[in-house]
Amino acid sequence: MAVSAYAPASIGNVSVGFDxxxxxxxxxxxxxxxxxxxxxxxxxxxELESDGWFAGKLPQDPRKNIVYDAYLGFRDFMKEKGLSVKPFRMVLHKNLPVGSGLGSSASSIVAAVAALNAFHGYPMSRDEALRLMGKLEGKISGSVHYDNAAPCYLGGIQLMVEERDIISEHVPAFSDWYxxxxxxxxxxxxxxxRSILPKEYSRKDAITFARQLAVFIQASHTGNDLxxxxxxxxxxxxxxxxxxxxxxQxxxxxxxxxxALAMGISGSGPSIFIVMKDLEKAEKVQEWLKQHFIQNEDGFCNICRICEEGTVITEL
Structure with missing residues (x-):
C-alpha cells in the first residue's frame, strides 16, 4: 500500500489578519x-528519503527533519488510542523553499500528517490532525499558529477562531481575483x-487592525470585492x-x-503577493517581478487562485 499527500503553499496573515x-x-x-x-x-x-528543488536545504539527518517530528506526534497519538504504527518508508518531495513566507514548514507538516493518517486508515479526525499540525508548527515558530496549517490542510481562506473547540472557519474568496x-x-x-516588530502598539493601530479585519470578513461574506x-x-x-x-516598495x-487591488507580505516574508483582477496585467506584473524583484536562481513567481481543495490525498 502507498499514499501521497499534496499540501499547497499558503499565505499567512493575508495582510489584514496577523496570525x-x-x-x-x-x-x-x-x-x-x-x-x-x-x-x-x-x-x-x-525511513525518509528527500528530493525536490529545495531538498538540499534540509538537514542531512532525517531525524532532524520536521516530518520526523510529525511521525513522532502521530505515533504518540496512535499509542494513546491503543494502536500501533505500521513500518513505512516516507518520501518528501520538497518543492517549497525554507524561510520563504509560503508556509514551507506547514506544507511539509500537513502533507506528512495527512499521508500518515491516510496510510493507517484515518484514525485521526480532521480536527485531531489539524491540532497536531498546529502543535508541530509551534515547535518551529515558538508558539502555535494555525494561519498556514489550516488553509494548507482545509483549503481556501481560513479565519482562526480557536474558541469552543472550533479551530478555524472558512471565509469566501473572490473567484475573479488573481x-x-x-x-x-x-x-x-x-x-x-518577529523580533523586528514592536512590543506594543498604539490604540489607533489596534482599532485600525480590528476594523479592517472585521470589514474584510464582512465584505468577503457579502461579495463586496472592492x-x-x-x-x-x-x-x-x-x-x-x-x-x-x-x-x-x-x-x-x-x-x-x-x-493592483492590494499588495502585501506573504507570512513573515520575503515572498509577497499582489491581487489583480485582469489576467493580462497580472502577467505583466509577474514578468516585472521576475526581472526586478527576484534576487537569484532560487526565486520564482506564480499567478494563483485561492486553492479551495487544500490537501489532496492520492492512492499510489
Missing part, C-alpha cells in the same frame, strides 16, 4: 506549488521577522518587515501602476 487569517494558493498553470509526502510499506519504524505570488530567492527567518480590497492592508507587521525585503509602486 489569524491564512489562504491556500493554487497556480493557474500546472506548476506544483506545495510539498508532497508519500508513505509506502516499509521494513523499518521510520494572486501573484513571488518568492525573491532570499530567506527571512520567522524569528527575525471594499474587501480597500481594507486589505497591514498596520501590524508590514511597516516594520518591509525593510527586510529588497525592492518591496518598488514592487508596490509598479503593481499600483498596473491597477
Amino acid at each position: 489569524i487569517l491564512g489562504a491556500a494558493l493554487k497556480p493557474i498553470t500546472d506548476q506544483v506549488l506545495g510539498d508532497v509526502v508519500e508513505v509506502h510499506d516499509g521494513k523499518e519504524e521510520f 494572486w501573484v505570488s513571488c518568492y525573491p530567492g532570499i530567506q527571512v527567518s520567522t524569528s527575525e521577522a 471594499l474587501a480590497a480597500e481594507v486589505l492592508r497591514d498596520v501590524i507587521a508590514e511597516p516594520y518587515r518591509q525593510k527586510l525585503i529588497p525592492g518591496f 518598488e514592487a508596490r509602486d509598479y503593481s499600483r501602476e498596473q491597477g
